[in-house]
Amino acid sequence: MDYPSFLFLSLFLISIYVYIISGRRNSRLPPGPYPLPVIGNLFQLSNKPHRSLATLSKRYGPLMSLKLGSKTTIVVSSPDMAKELFHTNDKLFSSRSVPNILRLMDRHKYSMVFLPAGEQWRRLRRISREYLLSGQCLDASQQLRMEKVHELLDHVSQCCINEKAVNVGAAAFTTAVNILSNLIFSKDLCQYVSSESQEFKDAIWGVMEISGKPNLVDFFPILSPLDPQGLTRQGRVYFQKLYGIFDRIIDQRLETRASSSSDEDLKSTKKDLLDVLLNLLNFKDESKFSRNGLIHLLMDLFIAGADTTSTTFEWAMTELIRNPKKMETARLEITKLIQNNKMHIQEKHISQLPYLQAITKETLRLYPPAPFLIPHEAIHDVEIQGFVVPKNAQILCNVWAIGRDLNIWSDPETFMPERFLEADIDYRGQNFELIPFGSGRRICPGLNAAHRMLHVMLGSLIQKFDWKLEGNMKVEDMNMEEKFGLTCPRNVPLMAVPIKL
Numbered sequence: 246m247d248y249p250s251f252l253f254l255s256l257f258l259i260s261i262y263v264y265i266i267s268g269r270r271n272s273r274l275p276p277g278p279y280p281l282p283v284i285g286n287l288f289q290l291s292n293k294p295h296r297s298l299a300t301l302s303k304r305y306g307p308l309m310s311l312k313l314g315s316k317t318t319i320v321v322s323s324p325d326m327a328k329e330l331f332h333t334n335d336k337l338f339s340s341r342s343v344p345n346i347l348r349l350m351d352r353h354k355y356s357m358v359f360l361p362a363g364e365q366w367r368r369l370r371r372i373s374r375e376y377l378l379s380g381q382c383l384d385a386s387q388q389l390r391m392e393k394v395h396e397l398l399d400h401v402s403q404c405c406i407n408e409k410a411v412n413v414g415a416a417a418f419t420t421a422v423n424i425l426s427n428l429i430f431s432k433d434l435c436q437y438v439s440s441e442s443q444e445f446k447d448a449i450w451g452v453m454e455i456s457g458k459p460n461l462v463d464f465f466p467i468l469s470p471l472d473p474q475g476l477t478r479q480g481r482v483y484f485q486k487l488y489g490i491f492d493r494i495i496d497q498r499l500e501t502r503a504s505s506s507s508d509e510d511l512k513s514t515k516k517d518l519l520d521v522l523l524n525l526l527n528f529k530d531e532s533k534f535s536r537n538g539l540i541h542l543l544m545d546l547f548i549a550g551a552d553t554t555s556t557t558f559e560w561a562m563t564e565l566i567r568n569p570k571k572m573e574t575a576r577l578e579i580t581k582l583i584q585n586n587k588m589h590i591q592e593k594h595i596s597q598l599p600y601l602q603a604i605t606k607e608t609l610r611l612y613p614p615a616p617f618l619i620p621h622e623a624i625h626d627v628e629i630q631g632f633v634v635p636k637n638a639q640i641l642c643n644v645w646a647i648g649r650d651l652n653i654w655s656d657p658e659t660f661m662p663e664r665f666l667e668a669d670i671d672y673r674g675q676n677f678e679l680i681p682f683g684s685g686r687r688i689c690p691g692l693n694a695a696h697r698m699l700h701v702m703l704g705s706l707i708q709k710f711d712w713k714l715e716g717n718m719k720v721e722d723m724n725m726e727e728k729f730g731l732t733c734p735r736n737v738p739l740m741a742v743p744i745k746l
């Protein structure tokens with residue numbers, strides 16, 4: 246480059262920088278690190294952004310602003326601030342920041358997870374609550390979940406007989422998927438033994454992997470047509486696979502229904518959720534509940550529901566294996582309640598197992614599967630404690646940082662379920678120091694389902710088995726690192742050998 250061009254380029258970059266900085270000084274954005282031209286604060290994020298942002302917020306405070314490429318991002322890192330945004334100003338922050346990958350197959354136009362909080366979103370939340378996730382529906386489907394938990398126990402027993410380690414996260418994932426798929430379609434979509442067909446597992450894990458990778462296009466939308474990391478191309482393959490699986494299931498069901506005797510028969514015999522949803526379909530008006538909308542709803546439920554549950558389960562088992570005394574305390578609590586070892590723990594027992602519940606809370610405090618919730622977006626400029634959160638800013642609520650804040654929790658890095666025996670704190674969105682499911686109108690609609698699945702799965706595996714690490718590894722040598730993505734699972738899968746009790 247010749248000297249005049251170099252001079253021109255330098256002046257140009259300096260003026261952009263000065264423009265950004267002066268704009269920032271004059272604006273009433275919350276405090277935050279100064280952004281570099283073009284890339285903003287991207288280099289201040291490591292491959293574990295929840296950790297980097299927790300460190301930065303210690304310096305800049307619980308309401309912090311950054312520039313991630315061209316995206317203004319607001320990071321919330323205290324219970325008070327979370328309450329201010331998701332309770333006091335809930336409606337104003339109820340929209341979603343939509344990642345580029347979600348534009349694939351028009352998911353942003355159909356997905357309950359990413360639609361703005363308008364009429365279509367309300368309809369989808371109502372449908373999922375009314376027919377699948379309400380307390381009443383969950384009570385009615387209890388037996389089915391128990392059957393799936395017994396299959397998990399059978400798989401673990403088989404590993405026990407063969408003296409084989411269980412891949413705890415993968416087994417829990419299979420259970421969670423099959424619970425959902427049986428509630429919805431009355432069939433299994435996953436198998437425990439990996440030699441069998443894994444089409445669904447591959448598709449859903451592919452979607453999770455691709456969607457969890459930081460995508461340059463989200464920070465620099467101008468790069469969208471280039472797809473520099475190839476994520477859109479790969480994502481399309483997985484989304485199409487998943488879409489195809491659900492499409493085929495719907496076709497098969499429609500054929501079965503067509504060969505059924507009469508229309509009246511169909512309406513009166515509501516077998517599973519798919520039957521109910523097919524009865525609700527509006528074939529004439531795409532803007533209502535269409536076949537396409539149904540497939541996207543199914544994708545939402547599996548993508549949002551399976552990995553979050555299995556990741557939490559894997560971390561809970563990890564901490565219990567690291568802390569055998571706590572595992573023993575939990576087992577004693579269960580055996581005191583259910584004295585006959587042949588009997589299984591059921592959902593009705595959960596409320597009588599405070600220590601087991603405390604284990605789940607403590608796990609979700611230390612390892613929230615969605616460390617930033619799902620990014621929200623401001624629907625217009627909002628004044629918060631003298632600062633302005635601008636319209637369209639992306640909001641990350643760092644629940645991981647809140648869960649490990651010394652000002653809130655004593656000895657926050659230590660797994661100590663006992664802390665919840667003394668404190669009246671729950672994760673249902675009222676106690677802002679513990680909101681792994683979010684709070685306000687965007688709170689996770691699957692909270693109650695997850696609550697039931699997690700406790701019964703965990704309680705059953707503790708009640709029936711003791712556990713040791715594969716290859717007699719010492720607990721001190723366990724790798725406790727997490728992997729950041731759509732969820733935050735263990736970096737190294739937990740492989741544990743069950744011992745029959």
Ligand code: HEM
Binds near residue numbers: 545549551682683686
């Ligand atoms: C341990 C298990 C789970 C955790 C920790 C979890 C956590 C979350 C979080 C943090 C959000 C976003 C809240 C926000 O943005 O403020 C969310 C949303 C959502 N979750 Fe869950 N979830 C779990 C299980 C489930 C299950 C079992 C289902 C359904 C079967 C489900 C379905 C959804 C859906 C559809 C949304 C989007 C709601 C919306 O945007 O309106 N989740 N979940």
